[in-house]
Amino acid sequence: MSQPGHVVVIGAGLGGVRTAEQLRTAGFEGTISLVGAEPHAPYDRPPLSKQVLTGAWTPERIVLRDHDALAELKVDTHFGVPAVALHDGAVELADGTTLRADAFVIATGADPRRLPGQPDEVHTLRTLDDSLSLRRALEGAKSLLVVGGGFIGAEVASGAVAQGLQVTVLEALPVPCERALGPEVGVLCGRLISEGGVDLRLGAKLTRFIDANTVELADGERLSADVILVGIGAAPSLEWLRREGVDTANGVACDGHGRVLGTSGVWAVGDVAAWEDPVRGRHFRNEHWTSVTDQAAVVARDIAGAEPPPETVPYFWSDQFGLKIQGIGRPELGDEVVRLKGEGLSGGAVKGTVAGYFAGGRLMGVVGFGAAKWVARYRALVAKGADRAEALALE
Ligand SMILES: Cc1cc2nc3c(=O)[nH]c(=O)nc-3n(C[C@H](O)[C@H](O)[C@H](O)COP(=O)(O)OP(=O)(O)OC[C@H]3O[C@@H](n4cnc5c(N)ncnc54)[C@H](O)[C@@H]3O)c2cc1C
Missing domain, CATH: 3.50.50.60 (FAD/NAD(P)-binding domain)
Incomplete structure (x- = not known):
């Protein structure tokens, strides 16, 4: 061609x-x-919900x-x-x-997706201008309400808690990130948020905005905050x-x-x-x-008209509450989650936990919490679809 x-x-x-x-x-x-x-x-x-938002980095960077x-x-x-x-x-x-x-x-x-009746003053986060505007609002604020417990909402919550704000996160599903990571690992995302000092409300359905600082939930409760961010996907x-x-x-x-x-x-x-x-x-x-x-x-x-590049293994990360969540492969294709490292899946520390996602006995993906060294080592096993015995044997 x-x-x-x-x-x-x-x-x-x-x-x-x-x-x-x-x-x-x-x-x-x-x-x-x-x-x-x-x-x-x-x-x-990625730095818009992390270093730029907290002021650690300038936009030039x-x-x-x-x-x-x-x-x-x-x-x-x-x-x-x-x-x-x-x-x-x-x-x-x-x-x-x-x-x-x-x-x-x-x-x-x-x-960014918006909610029906969302006032213009309520923040969303996609662009540099959004990040700078949210940063300015948080500077004078004492409280933040985040609608949506996904990665971006959790990262903003994490930065705000570190700056001394009182933070509430509303998540409509029973656990955060359930669709992407499944219920077992979603529980770990939720623990990270609540153990990080956030008031995490699970199964919390927002029915309407009263004004730019107050929302009403399905059970009639009203929650107010100096700043509201809606982070419900794009x-x-x-x-x-x-x-x-x-x-x-x-x-x-x-x-x-x-x-x-x-x-x-x-x-x-x-x-x-x-x-x-x-x-x-x-x-x-x-x-x-x-x-x-x-x-x-x-x-x-x-x-x-050049040869296609070699196939890659999908990868994502999120930085929140002092650790890095990393995913490789296709966790969403797994039908069974198996503990590979750490104790988070049995109620122990979230940090150091690595979960393996298997389908038909083959390793489809791996998600780690503050376990970068292990996640890197599982990459080759995910790429070849290793079986359970081989994945569990990795030392
Ligand atoms: C706050 C935030 C944090 C993130 N953090 C992470 C992370 O930690 N890890 C991770 O793996 N991923 C992260 N992501 C996801 C990652 O940044 C996105 O997947 C990536 O930026 C998408 O790139 P893109 O080029 O498709 O879209 P964009 O980066 O959104 O670029 C699209 C551009 O097109 C422009 N545009 C739109 N319409 C038009 C038009 N009609 N004409 C001309 N231009 C137009 C837009 O203004 C925009 O500048 C994050 C995303 C956000 C928003």
Whole structure:
């Protein structure tokens, strides 16, 4: 396949920047245009709920590539102007610019989900501006209410507790992270939050906002806080992409190379993209930093006509309450959770616990709590789908 002459990457976050970089690494010599809705140079999001929020890092520290570095890569930038439509062979920007190209990569990420009736003053966290605004609000506050006990909510709660705030977390499910990690390991996430000094309310269903500082729960209880953050996940940013024949029901449906189904010359990467899952056989969004980077390499090499990169083992992490939660492989595919290391699964210390997820007797994934050394060592066993005896024997 001959290389296209011009690739337009829509979305200048992690997926967009990595795609541009990987195109050059794969030997692509044509024109690359990078379009970003935000005015900022592309930046990294994980520190937004961690070091940037607590003030440990300045925003400059999270820049992925500044304007000079993008110029060096010969990438034309259009920042602060969202794309508003994608037609055959052209993308339209909000300022009236039309960029014609023969390949397009959709990398527009996701927007935080909001609750019905959510007042504008209630915070969500996705962008640098969101993080700085939440930081300012927390500076003068004594209390924080977090709606949603997932990773981002727990990380914000962790930082706020460390700064001396009284923190409550509402989780609608019986344990946090149940969908991603299952009930047994979800219990450990919940223990980490409550043992960290947070008032964790499980099975707590918010029915309405009374105002920007007070919510009402299903049992009629009202909870107030100086600051409220809603952290209930993110929906793919697709409003701008109205195009017949493209399945956008839950992200842009793509094949296993990131090619958007129903199109030619269009790919999608990152949180906006629902790639075909070789194991489950359906389309699946994988909203983790490492998978975005991995997908960018696959797409860039596909566009450049290079060999696909070697397969990788999925990985994610979260920093909270003084330790790192790490996951490798596909824990969500496991039907049995087995203690590999530590005592957390039997009620002992959460720190040092490693859980193995098995399906059909094969190791599908591993999740560790403050156990980085072990998680790294299980990677090879997850990659080959080791059996239970081999996983338990690792010393
Ligand atoms: C607060 C936070 C903490 C996180 N922490 C972790 C972590 O600890 N570990 C982990 O594994 N993962 C973490 N993640 C997830 C990881 O950062 C994301 O998976 C990753 O940023 C997704 O990259 P992306 O390029 O798909 O989307 P994004 O990084 O969201 O980039 C998309 C970009 O596209 C732009 N855009 C949207 N619409 C348009 C348009 N119409 N035209 C042009 N541009 C547009 C957006 O403004 C945005 O800049 C975290 C995410 C957040 C938000």
